[in-house]
Amino acid sequence: MNALWSLFLNAAFVDNMPLILFLGLCTFLALSKEVGAAFGLGVAMIAVLGVTVPVNHLIYQTFLAPGAWAWAGLPELDLSYLALIAFIGVIAAAVQILEMILDRFFPSIHAAFGVFLPLLTVQCAILAGSLFMVERSYTLAESAVFGLGSGVGFMVAVVMLGAIRTRLAYADLPAGLRGLGVAFILTGMMSLGFASFAQMVAAQ
Amino acid sequence: MGPKTEYWRVLTEPLVRQNPVTLQILGICSALAVTTTLATAFTMAASLTVVLTLAAGLVSVIRHHIPDTIRLIVQIVIIASLVIVIDQILQAYFAEISRALSVYVGLITTNCLVLGRTEAYARHNRPVAAMVDALGNGLGYSLVLILIGGIRELFGRGELFGARVLPLSESGGWFTPLSLMLLAPSAFFLLGLLVWAIRSWRPEQVEAREHEPPARAKVAE
Numbered sequence: 150m151n152a153l154w155s156l157f158l159n160a161a162f163v164d165n166m167p168l169i170l171f172l173g174l175c176t177f178l179a180l181s182k183e184v185g186a187a188f189g190l191g192v193a194m195i196a197v198l199g200v201t202v203p204v205n206h207l208i209y210q211t212f213l214a215p216g217a218w219a220w221a222g223l224p225e226l227d228l229s230y231l232a233l234i235a236f237i238g239v240i241a242a243a244v245q246i247l248e249m250i251l252d253r254f255f256p257s258i259h260a261a262f263g264v265f266l267p268l269l270t271v272q273c274a275i276l277a278g279s280l281f282m283v284e285r286s287y288t289l290a291e292s293a294v295f296g297l298g299s300g301v302g303f304m305v306a307v308v309m310l311g312a313i314r315t316r317l318a319y320a321d322l323p324a325g326l327r328g329l330g331v332a333f334i335l336t337g338m339m340s341l342g343f344a345s346f347a348q349m350v351a352a353q
Numbered sequence: 354m355g356p357k358t359e360y361w362r363v364l365t366e367p368l369v370r371q372n373p374v375t376l377q378i379l380g381i382c383s384a385l386a387v388t389t390t391l392a393t394a395f396t397m398a399a400s401l402t403v404v405l406t407l408a409a410g411l412v413s414v415i416r417h418h419i420p421d422t423i424r425l426i427v428q429i430v431i432i433a434s435l436v437i438v439i440d441q442i443l444q445a446y447f448a449e450i451s452r453a454l455s456v457y458v459g460l461i462t463t464n465c466l467v468l469g470r471t472e473a474y475a476r477h478n479r480p481v482a483a484m485v486d487a488l489g490n491g492l493g494y495s496l497v498l499i500l501i502g503g504i505r506e507l508f509g510r511g512e513l514f515g516a517r518v519l520p521l522s523e524s525g526g527w528f529t530p531l532s533l534m535l536l537a538p539s540a541f542f543l544l545g546l547l548v549w550a551i552r553s554w555r556p557e558q559v560e561a562r563e564h565e566p567p568a569r570a571k572v573a574e
Contacts, residue, residue, distance in 0.1 A: 171381075171540070233433050234433045234437070323549070327559060329375070
């Protein structure tokens with residue numbers, strides 16, 4: 150239990166996806182101009198990462214991992230090179246199903262997500278969640294916790310950046326720095342802050 | 354304007370004026386993650402340019418046969434197949450760099466730059482034009498990657514491509530490596546400053562104000 154909790158904190162803060170691992174930055178920067186949109190993106194990330202990482206884990210272990218077809222008399226078969234296509238398919242399907250479920254049972258939440266939900270199919274942070282799961286060979290429980298933790302970390306980061314940028318709209322910045330330029334500098338400063346979490350873990 | 358100059362314009366436009374990273378906000382994730390050394394930045398830039406050019410060509414060739422409703426899936430499958438090929442080649446011939454790049458080669462699949470160009474340009478244009486546009490965008494992306502990778506490796510380690518450039522103080526030279534350059538924040542700062550520099554040089558890229566500040570109060574003379 151304790152190990153899972155520390156994995157969660159690690160995924161959310163130490164290895165924060167946008168700030169430390171540079172994942173999902175395109176949407177991170179594009180949708181952080183105000184807090185409302187940032188919050189919607191954060192919730193969608195938690196939902197999709199929390200679903201796709203464990204599902205991809207099951208698919209990888211059942212069909213693609215080396216030796217997965219041993220029961221069918223094919224112990225040497227190694228389909229792991231197909232992981233990329235399989236994962237993308239699962240992510241696209243999961244996003245689609247999630248959208249339909251929300252549309253049918255929780256229309257208000259669906260309306261709040263707006264266009265962000267379908268966009269998540271091509272979000273590198275989500276594919277990266279599944280790829281990290283394979284690279285670090287997590288178990289099923291670990292991959293579910295890892296997915297949720299990464300999603301929470303993304304949401305914390307994007308809501309914070311959204312709040313800062315809302316305020317910054319009133320600042321008198323140098324012309325060339327307005328918009329994208331200052332967003333990068335801000336992200337860098339937040340990244341400095343999050344980098345200190347790694348030091349805290351190392352110090353323990 | 355003849356077709357030659359038109360291709361030249363399509364090729365050179367994304368280098369600075371329409372740079373995919375600093376203006377279109379495409380493909381930033383990988384641009385920052387792999388730039389701790391010049392060698393990884395260069396490999397990543399080359400892989401992305403190859404994937405992008407081939408994907409744009411393929412999508413453009415079959416553009417009349419892709420049903421509109423499933424075009425995203427078709428494009429992603431084409432891109433993912435190309436990425437798998439590149440990934441296998443890197444693992445076979447450049448095992449060390451492939452390990453350093455970790456999952457980021459696989460993430461070319463969801464690099465918004467690739468999907469963005471196939472969706473926005475290759476889908477509506479003839480194969481040659483699509484590939485020239487893709488090559489131009491790939492080169493614009495490479496330019497940013499190599500610039501940032503060079504700065505980070507030069508000041509973070511005093512090396513370029515793993516070869517010593519600045520003599521280290523611990524071995525009798527004068528240079529003390531800035532270890533901050535190898536950490537995540539410096540990549541953001543460098544890219545932010547690069548955006549600032551480009552927009553000072555090309556003021557037409559400056560973003561409009563969201564809020565007009567009130568006129569400054571006149572100081573009594």
